[in-house]
Amino acid sequence: xxxxxxxxxxxxxxxxxxxxxxxxxxxxxxxxxxxxxxxxxxxxxxxxxxxxxxxxxxxxxxxxxxxxxxxxxxxxxxxxxxxxxxxxxxxxxxxxxxxxxxxxxxxxxxxxxxxxxxxxxxxxxxxxxxxxxxxxxxxxxxxxxxxxxxxxxxxxxxxxxxxxxxxxxxxxxxxxxxxxxxxxxxxxxxxxxxxxxxxxxxxxxxxxxxxxxxx
Amino acid sequence: xxxxxxxxxxxxxxxxxxxxxxxxxxxxxxxxxxxxxxxxxxxxxxxxxxxxxxxxxxxxxxxxxxxxxxxxxxxxxxxxxxxxxxxxxxxxxxxxxxxxxxxxxxxxxxxxxxxxxxxxxxxxxxxxxxxxxxxxxxxxxxxx
Numbered sequence: 001x002x003x004x005x006x007x008x009x010x011x012x013x014x015x016x017x018x019x020x021x022x023x024x025x026x027x028x029x030x031x032x033x034x035x036x037x038x039x040x041x042x043x044x045x046x047x048x049x050x051x052x053x054x055x056x057x058x059x060x061x062x063x064x065x066x067x068x069x070x071x072x073x074x075x076x077x078x079x080x081x082x083x084x085x086x087x088x089x090x091x092x093x094x095x096x097x098x099x100x101x102x103x104x105x106x107x108x109x110x111x112x113x114x115x116x117x118x119x120x121x122x123x124x125x126x127x128x129x130x131x132x133x134x135x136x137x138x139x140x141x142x143x144x145x146x147x148x149x150x151x152x153x154x155x156x157x158x159x160x161x162x163x164x165x166x167x168x169x170x171x172x173x174x175x176x177x178x179x180x181x182x183x184x185x186x187x188x189x190x191x192x193x194x195x196x197x198x199x200x201x202x203x204x205x206x207x208x209x210x211x212x213x214x215x
Numbered sequence: 216x217x218x219x220x221x222x223x224x225x226x227x228x229x230x231x232x233x234x235x236x237x238x239x240x241x242x243x244x245x246x247x248x249x250x251x252x253x254x255x256x257x258x259x260x261x262x263x264x265x266x267x268x269x270x271x272x273x274x275x276x277x278x279x280x281x282x283x284x285x286x287x288x289x290x291x292x293x294x295x296x297x298x299x300x301x302x303x304x305x306x307x308x309x310x311x312x313x314x315x316x317x318x319x320x321x322x323x324x325x326x327x328x329x330x331x332x333x334x335x336x337x338x339x340x341x342x343x344x345x346x347x348x349x350x351x352x353x354x355x356x357x358x359x
Contacts, residue, residue, distance in 0.1 A: 154350060156255070156339065173254045173272030196340035196350050 037113050037134040039146050039204055043182070044108055044136075048214065051101050056083070061097065061208070063105060073107055073208045074147065076136075081211065097211060106210035108136065108146065110179030110203045112186035115165075118152060118198035126150045126202050134204050146207045151178055152200040155193050163190060167199060179203050251359040252279055256314065258352040260297065263309035265317055273314055273356065277321030280358045288323060288358050290314050292332040295351035296344045300335050308332030314354045 049063040052070060059075040059082055075082040083096040097103070113129060116122045133145035156175050157166040163181040168174070178201055181190050193199055254276045256269035265273065280286045292307035292314075311330040319325050338351050 168255050172275060173256055173268070174275070175253045175255055194340075196348075 036132050036145075037129060037148070037204075038137045039108050039111050039134050039207075041137045043111050044106065044209075046104065046106055048102065048104050051097055051099050051103060053099060054097060063103070071107075071206060073105070073206045075208045075211065076146065078209045079211050081213070097213065102214045104212040104214055105208050107206060107208040108204065109182075109206055112179070112181045112183050112201065112203050113148060114200065114202035115181060115186040115189035115193075116200055117193070118200045122200045123152070126152070126200050129202050136207075136209055146204045148202050148204050150200065150202050151176060153198070155195050155197045155199050157195060158190060158193050160191070163187060165190065165193065165199060165201065167201070250283065251357065252276075253355060253357040256354050256356070257349050258310055258354070259349075260295075260347055260352065261306065262352075263306060263313045265313055269314075270317060273317040274321055276356045276358055277318050277323050280318070280323050280327065281321075283358065286327060286358055288318060288328045288356065290318070290328060290330045291337075291355045291357075292330070293337055293339070293351060293353050293355070294334055295346060295348045296335050296338070296342055297347045298345075304332055304334035306332075307334045310352075310354050314356060318356075 047063075047065055049065040049070075052062040052064045054061050059079075060072065061075060061082075062070055062072050064070045081096055111134075113134065114122070114126055127150070130148045130150050133147055136146060151167055151169075153167040153169045155165055156168050159165070163186075165178045165181070166175050167178065169176065181187055254272050256265065256272045258264070258269070259266070276288070280288050290311045292309070292311035294303035294307045294310075296303075298306070308330070309332075311332055315325075315328045315330050318328055339353065340348055340350050342348055342351065
């Protein structure tokens with residue numbers, strides 16, 4: 001019962017956050033065109049899980065969700081209680097995160113920012129995007145960065161069910177599958193690609209922006 | 216009288232405790248997916264010889280295979296459509312054998328490596344017959 005109440009609260013909190021920032025969001029596409037890419041609010045997730053591991057060197061953490069699966073995240077600077085094992089005095093708001101804690105996580109999944117056939121212009125654009133990083137929509141006064149990553153090479157396979165691309169890295173020969181492509185632009189580009197095509201992709205990495213310790 | 220009241224209260228507590236459903240243990244976290252990695256190496260026309268880049272890729276795959284407990288390695292050779300299908304079937308097998316030899320030389324157990332040749336089947340890029348194309352002249356290495 002307690003859990004379901006909390007889930008309701010989280011849902012309402014999420015809805016409120018979306019509603020509260022809707023007006024702000026109206027100006028963001030312009031900002032996105034002029035500056036950093038923006039991770040849209042509609043991609044924000046709220047979920048409860050247990051901390052499986054922490055990697056302070058990279059601000060990484062692995063969460064095992066209560067329902068299914070696990071996810072590897074980076075904690076944005078906004079997650080001020082990240083410091084593993086920290087105390088209220090050292091982290092400001094709350095004791096630092098520890099393995100085994102049950103937490104509510106506000107996070108962004110992978111988002112595709114660029115899916116295109118490789119050209120010199122596309123490669124340059126990808127490099128610039130990765131260098132600049134992205135920022136989260138709804139945080140207009142914040143420059144909290146969400147890191148971007150590039151995957152480029154030759155298309156080995158496209159999956160129009162899972163919306164992924166298998167790409168062989170030209171340097172290592174390793175074949176890596178992209179995260180799921182979610183944007184309309186990305187899906188349109190996916191449908192034009194076929195094995196053998198050179199492709200350049202840019203995705204944001206999975207990023208937590210708020211972690212609340214439940215117990 | 217007081218003893219009776221205590222006894223009633225104790226029974227009430229006991230009944231209430233029995234009424235609560237036993238706390239369910241948290242289900243075990245789902246198992247992580249079976250780790251699987253794969254690589255591709257490419258060959259010159261009518262060749263089953265690993266070039267430097269291919270040798271480097273095979274070496275990397277071998278390193279991963281050795282780092283995984285009880286790993287198995289599946290090596291599959293392919294060709295483009297240049298030449299006869301029968302010749303290409305044999306060529307694809309020679310390519311797979313060359314990769315297996317390099318894996319074993321890098322320390323992977325021979326018993327852990329399975330090879331096969333597909334010839335012109337399973338083209339990465341569909342082409343007409345008698346078409347030379349490097350992306351089709353390949354071996355796929357799957358480690359899991």
